[in-house]
Amino acid sequence: xxxxxxxxxxxxxxxxxxxxxxxxxxxxxxxxxxxxxxxxxxxxxxxxxxxxxxxxxxxxxxxxxxxxxxxxxxxxxxxxxxxxxxxxxxxxxxxxxxxxxxxxxxxxxxxxxxxxxxxxxxxxxxxxxxxxxxxxxxxxxxxxxxxxxxxxxxxxxxxxxxxxxxxxxxxxxxxxxxxxxxxxxxxxxxxxxxxxxxxxxxxxxxxxxxxxxxxxxxxxxxxxxxxxxxxxxxxxxxxxxxxxxxxxxxxxxxxxxxxxxxxxxxxxxxxxxxxxxxxxxxxxxxxxxxxxxxxxxxxxxxxxxxx
Numbered sequence: 360x361x362x363x364x365x366x367x368x369x370x371x372x373x374x375x376x377x378x379x380x381x382x383x384x385x386x387x388x389x390x391x392x393x394x395x396x397x398x399x400x401x402x403x404x405x406x407x408x409x410x411x412x413x414x415x416x417x418x419x420x421x422x423x424x425x426x427x428x429x430x431x432x433x434x435x436x437x438x439x440x441x442x443x444x445x446x447x448x449x450x451x452x453x454x455x456x457x458x459x460x461x462x463x464x465x466x467x468x469x470x471x472x473x474x475x476x477x478x479x480x481x482x483x484x485x486x487x488x489x490x491x492x493x494x495x496x497x498x499x500x501x502x503x504x505x506x507x508x509x510x511x512x513x514x515x516x517x518x519x520x521x522x523x524x525x526x527x528x529x530x531x532x533x534x535x536x537x538x539x540x541x542x543x544x545x546x547x548x549x550x551x552x553x554x555x556x557x558x559x560x561x562x563x564x565x566x567x568x569x570x571x572x573x574x575x576x577x578x579x580x581x582x583x584x585x586x587x588x589x590x591x592x593x594x595x596x597x598x599x600x601x602x603x604x605x606x607x608x609x610x611x612x613x614x615x616x617x618x619x620x621x622x623x624x625x626x627x628x629x630x631x632x633x634x635x636x637x638x639x640x641x642x643x644x645x646x647x648x649x650x651x652x653x654x655x656x657x658x659x660x661x662x663x664x665x666x
Contacts, residue, residue: 361578361580361581361596363577366577366580366596366597366623367431369582370424370427370593370594370596370597371428373424373428373594374424374425374428374429377424378425385422388419388422391410392419395415395651396644396648396651401655403415412455412655416449417452417465419448420448420452423448426438426442426445427594427597427598429441429442430442430626434630439627439630444641444645446473449469449473450481450485453465453488453492453493454489454649455652455656456492456495457491457495458488458652458656459656462495462499463495466507467496467497467502467504467513467587468513468587468595470489470496470517471513471514471517471601472513472600473489473600474489474490474493474521475516475600475603475604476603476604479604483528483662484528484653484660484662486521486525486528487525487528487533487661490518490521494540502587504544506587507586507587508579508586508589509587509589510544511545511546511547511550512546512547512601513589515544515545516601518537518541519541520604522534522541524608528661553569553572556568557605557608557609558614560614562618565618566620569605569621570621572599572601572602572605573621573624576589576601577623599623599624599627602623602624603624603627606628606631606632610631616628
């Protein structure tokens, strides 16, 4: 089982790689994003290859290790806001996947993790489009859900949360698809128990369940990609979105998380359910990207402006 210290050490190495070796490539990606948002450019030539916005966003999400490491090193409110803001690039990648009908460049586990953060910090449009991107991966011939570890953890948790918190924006047909998938991929015992007791006032029960979640997360932080482990990449190992979303839901329901302690989530606990507005999280860059993507694919959002 990987320790939190080992996870943070791996994240630091990834951070240093992107800050040094990948610096010029990062600048090129940021240039492409600027051209897409402000100059109307749709095709980008890089090393004699052509790329569209989906590929550019897929490249961009990789440098998420930079704001994540900065937050772990110095867990301030400002660094937390920047952390969530930068997470929007992974979210927007799957928005493009859903709207374009292209095959996702992310694994189902990655999309589920992005959905958890979108549920807390993004409008309902992002949540629904991420779900559509996630669901489309079940039909992907190259990667069916039966082959991944998250089929009874991350995926059903995303579907259950969608049923409970995103359903008002869904069509009856879409709700039916989610229910059918939940019948095929029910959560395992741990995830089922956690969700069943999520809003408990019993401090011992709650603390025990979240400790089990954290331990499970560490056990499944596996660098070997065999069987597509839930937490394969350094950013997903160090940023436990599946746990943070549940802590936020407890706080939004007026429940205390003060009894919950674990080194995996300790840096994040002070910022659970902070009074952070969408406008604090989605900076002008993210808002502009959102508007341009929706316009390119003729999507009329349910939430047209983000307050």
